Amino acid sequence: MPIATFSEKIAQTLSTINYGDEPTELYEPIRYIMDLGGKRIRPLLTVLAHHLFEDEVDKALLPAAAVEVFHNFTLMHDDIMDQAPLRRGQETVHEKWNANTAILSGDVMLVKAYELFLGVQPIHLPIVLKLFSKCAAEVCEGQQLDMNFETRTDVSIPEYLQMITLKTAVLLGFALELGAVLGNASEEDRKNLKEFGIKTGIAFQLRDDLLDVYGDAAQFGKQVGGDILSDKKTFLLLTALEDSNEMHRTELHNWLGKMVANPAEKVKAVTAIYDLLDIKAKTEAKINHYFHEALEHLEHVNAPKERKEYLRALALSLMERNN
Amino acid sequence: MPIATFSEKIAQTLSTINYGDEPTELYEPIRYIMDLGGKRIRPLLTVLAHHLFEDEVDKALLPAAAVEVFHNFTLMHDDIMDQAPLRRGQETVHEKWNANTAILSGDVMLVKAYELFLGVQPIHLPIVLKLFSKCAAEVCEGQQLDMNFETRTDVSIPEYLQMITLKTAVLLGFALELGAVLGNASEEDRKNLKEFGIKTGIAFQLRDDLLDVYGDAAQFGKQVGGDILSDKKTFLLLTALEDSNEMHRTELHNWLGKMVANPAEKVKAVTAIYDLLDIKAKTEAKINHYFHEALEHLEHVNAPKERKEYLRALALSLMERNN
Numbered sequence: 001m002p003i004a005t006f007s008e009k010i011a012q013t014l015s016t017i018n019y020g021d022e023p024t025e026l027y028e029p030i031r032y033i034m035d036l037g038g039k040r041i042r043p044l045l046t047v048l049a050h051h052l053f054e055d056e057v058d059k060a061l062l063p064a065a066a067v068e069v070f071h072n073f074t075l076m077h078d079d080i081m082d083q084a085p086l087r088r089g090q091e092t093v094h095e096k097w098n099a100n101t102a103i104l105s106g107d108v109m110l111v112k113a114y115e116l117f118l119g120v121q122p123i124h125l126p127i128v129l130k131l132f133s134k135c136a137a138e139v140c141e142g143q144q145l146d147m148n149f150e151t152r153t154d155v156s157i158p159e160y161l162q163m164i165t166l167k168t169a170v171l172l173g174f175a176l177e178l179g180a181v182l183g184n185a186s187e188e189d190r191k192n193l194k195e196f197g198i199k200t201g202i203a204f205q206l207r208d209d210l211l212d213v214y215g216d217a218a219q220f221g222k223q224v225g226g227d228i229l230s231d232k233k234t235f236l237l238l239t240a241l242e243d244s245n246e247m248h249r250t251e252l253h254n255w256l257g258k259m260v261a262n263p264a265e266k267v268k269a270v271t272a273i274y275d276l277l278d279i280k281a282k283t284e285a286k287i288n289h290y291f292h293e294a295l296e297h298l299e300h301v302n303a304p305k306e307r308k309e310y311l312r313a314l315a316l317s318l319m320e321r322n323n
Numbered sequence: 324m325p326i327a328t329f330s331e332k333i334a335q336t337l338s339t340i341n342y343g344d345e346p347t348e349l350y351e352p353i354r355y356i357m358d359l360g361g362k363r364i365r366p367l368l369t370v371l372a373h374h375l376f377e378d379e380v381d382k383a384l385l386p387a388a389a390v391e392v393f394h395n396f397t398l399m400h401d402d403i404m405d406q407a408p409l410r411r412g413q414e415t416v417h418e419k420w421n422a423n424t425a426i427l428s429g430d431v432m433l434v435k436a437y438e439l440f441l442g443v444q445p446i447h448l449p450i451v452l453k454l455f456s457k458c459a460a461e462v463c464e465g466q467q468l469d470m471n472f473e474t475r476t477d478v479s480i481p482e483y484l485q486m487i488t489l490k491t492a493v494l495l496g497f498a499l500e501l502g503a504v505l506g507n508a509s510e511e512d513r514k515n516l517k518e519f520g521i522k523t524g525i526a527f528q529l530r531d532d533l534l535d536v537y538g539d540a541a542q543f544g545k546q547v548g549g550d551i552l553s554d555k556k557t558f559l560l561l562t563a564l565e566d567s568n569e570m571h572r573t574e575l576h577n578w579l580g581k582m583v584a585n586p587a588e589k590v591k592a593v594t595a596i597y598d599l600l601d602i603k604a605k606t607e608a609k610i611n612h613y614f615h616e617a618l619e620h621l622e623h624v625n626a627p628k629e630r631k632e633y634l635r636a637l638a639l640s641l642m643e644r645n646n
Contacts, residue, residue, distance in 0.1 A: 025467055081426060122445070129441055136434045
């Protein structure tokens with residue numbers, strides 16, 4: 001079965017969900033954000049994890065869709081908090097409607113995500129909802145840490161890794177563990193799949209940090225150096241601050257929080273310090289470290305090698321992406 | 324057992340919940356809003372409904388607490404949307420912290436409400452979460468309708484009753500049905516308790532509308548005529564618009580949306596029209612109608628009369644409240 005078949009089943013499932021009709025002001029924004037698309041990576045992880053243990057993937061489709069609905073709920077609320085004007089190139093919900101609509105439609109999306117999980121077999125329901133609720137709270141914790149970091153100047157690298165783990169990686173871990181639970185996998189296989197997801201998620205986020213500075217502007221699809229201009233505490237900046245001598249650290253601190261007339265100058269200056277300190281290679285090493293660990297966990301999962309290949313290929317494609 | 328014993332058990336249960344620790348910015352607002360107090364009517368309904376069918380109420384305490392956590396989640400998010408400065412006489416969360424904190428802490432509260440429900444017996448879990456999710460979505464629908472009504476001038480009385488049913492009454496209905504489900508009540512008893520809650524909730528909200536105009540300012544604890552000044556589409560206003568002749572209707576419409584130099588004058592003028600049209604008696608009749616229906620549903624519940632007396636007395640106290 002080509003991977004596109006799994007993706008089509010997921011798209012089909014998502015298209016059949018009826019979130020609700022009245023009042024339209026509440027439900028229309030849900031259909032809008034869900035229809036913006038995206039790569040549907042999380043539900044794909046659930047379905048592919050399930051496929052490791054069972055031939056028939058239909059049972060995993062609604063819970064997989066629930067993960068995607070939850071993910072889009074977090075995007076809707078995060079976009080309010082980050083005052084983001086665009087999402088996938090289109091107006092964000094709070095821009096197209098208003099913040100109140102984005103708050104309330106988001107709330108009902110979280111409820112709908114739980115409702116979709118109610119479709120799992122009763123035997124799996126308690127564990128699925130326990131794992132999901134833990135993950136959902138952690139994603140909120142990650143978003144809170146991310147906001148806290150904006151005004152902090154003493155963020156450590158371990159703190160940063162913890163933040164991206166909570167904000168981004170645990171949901172990938174949950175998506176995979178969910179598929180394993182529904183496929184009646186062993187405790188050990190569940191844990192290995194979860195760790196595969198978490199480590200892949202961390203590597204994925206670090207790669208995002210890297211591409212923001214060293215990516216190809218045209219392919220990356222956003223302004224190169226955006227993180228530098230917004231003084232974002234990325235892995236690159238935190239590593240640079242840690243590895244630099246007194247002079248470079250002072251120079252970096254001088255750029256942080258500075259209103260600049262010429263943005264390109266700031267990007268160029270900070271990138272020059274990164275280059276001096278070999279930050280690109282150090283970040284790549286860290287990415288490879290996590291990605292290698294992720295693949296080791298997948299390696300240990302007791303499932304047919306050809307089925308695990310789907311997940312390995314998907315993780316690989318995430319790492320090689322240019323956007 | 325005096326009713327205070329049930330209340331104490333609920334207070335005790337709520338005080339032992341650990342919502343989470345880190346980051347404190349996320350969890351502190353939850354403790355703050357939960358500690359603002361309130362009469363804990365909803366969890367009391369759950370426990371009293373459960374007590375109709377079982378002597379031991381301990382099993383109902385955590386789910387009852389979940390209802391209260393959910394209720395406070397809706398308050399936290401509604402207060403952002405309504406830009407309310409105060410809640411129970413204290414600063415609202417978005418005022419004390421900021422809107423982002425109130426959004427995110429609210430989100431995690433909704434997750435925590437679901438987590439608390441996971442403590443019910445596995446046999447009850449699917450139905451409890453199905454009923455709760457339906458109710459939670461309805462509460463969001465009610466809030467959306469309430470916001471829609473702010474800018475509409477053609478709200479009908481049935482639409483208004485539908486809005487308060489969703490925004491306020493269904494949660495009381497769910498709280499009661501929850502207790503019944505946990506007490507293994509019959510389908511019929513469940514439905515009657517639910518309807519008792521919904522009808523009581525509608526009567527309660529109509530009484531709130533009435534007290535805003537005809538309440539004792541000192542006892543009511545808020546400005547008399549606040550709804551008139553904010554042009555709120557209450558049962559009183561909608562009934563007045565429906566029952567008035569051309570002249571009074573024009574006069575009412577002239578006051579709506581009018582910026583007034585002298586607020587007391589507007590309150591006095593609108594109240595005078597209400598008096599002419601006998602709106603107080605008409606509202607009281609509607610309240611009595613719903614309250615009577617509520618008590619009929621309670622009457623039909625197959626449970627010891629002396630146990631049902633707790634619920635009757637509680638509903639009565641809600642109707643006679645001056646604040």
